[in-house]
Amino acid sequence: xxxxxxxxxxxxxxxxxxxxxxxxxxxxxxxxxxxxxxxxxxxxxxxxxxxxxxxxxxxxxxxxxxxxxxxxxxxxxxxxxxxxxxxxxxxxxxxxxxxxxxxxxxxxxxxxxxxxxxxxxxxxxxxxxxxxxxxxxxxxxxxxxxxxxxxxxxxxxxxxxxxxxxxxxxxxxxxxxxxxxxxxxxxxxxxxxx
Numbered sequence: 162x163x164x165x166x167x168x169x170x171x172x173x174x175x176x177x178x179x180x181x182x183x184x185x186x187x188x189x190x191x192x193x194x195x196x197x198x199x200x201x202x203x204x205x206x207x208x209x210x211x212x213x214x215x216x217x218x219x220x221x222x223x224x225x226x227x228x229x230x231x232x233x234x235x236x237x238x239x240x241x242x243x244x245x246x247x248x249x250x251x252x253x254x255x256x257x258x259x260x261x262x263x264x265x266x267x268x269x270x271x272x273x274x275x276x277x278x279x280x281x282x283x284x285x286x287x288x289x290x291x292x293x294x295x296x297x298x299x300x301x302x303x304x305x306x307x308x309x310x311x312x313x314x315x316x317x318x319x320x321x322x323x324x325x326x327x328x329x330x331x332x333x334x335x336x337x338x339x340x341x342x343x344x345x346x347x348x349x350x351x352x353x354x355x
Contacts, residue, residue, distance in 0.1 A: 183195035183239075196233060197233075201213055201232070202230075203229055204228040205227050213231055214231070215314055217287060218290055219289050229288060231283055233297070235281075245277075245278060245280045248301060252301065253283055254298045255269060255296075257293045258332060258334075264335065309329075311324055
């Protein structure tokens with residue numbers, strides 16, 4: 162009986178479809194998509210290259226700054242093969258969430274290119290330490306999505322923990338602000354109909 166139960170367990174495990182991995186999910190046109198990074202080594206003019214992402218000090222001279230680079234892959238939720246998708250007019254930019262001053266974009270010294278069957282390649286991202294949290298903004302004229310960067314390769318465990326704590330808090334505040342703006346916009350639209 163034990164052998165029969167084990168065989169039944171194996172058959173169920175083999176025939177049951179596994180759930181697809183879907184990090185950083187976002188919705189566009191009533192469909193859910195997933196997005197993930199694959200980091201590459203930094204570009205640096207003088208010094209040793211490190212694995213991205215690297216958080217630069219504002220005191221560093223330009224030739225000492227590590228410019229992070231990565232692949233961004235976007236696929237449809239539920240696709241276990243993670244087939245890379247192309248979005249028309251997609252912008253991919255570093256974005257700084259701030260606690261006391263307005264959020265703002267960051268510096269991209271490289272370029273963005275789409276490689277078929279591979280994804281988007283982004284280079285020359287200068288993450289400079291500030292009183293805020295870095296993320297990557299993915300957007301076109303119909304959606305805006307942020308992916309937090311809460312773990313930098315050149316920070317120790319404690320620094321990354323503090324960074325992650327700050328990022329989570331600022332991201333929740335940002336989403337709440339965004340929700341309030343959307344709600345107010347809907348209310349304004351409703352009032353305009355009367």
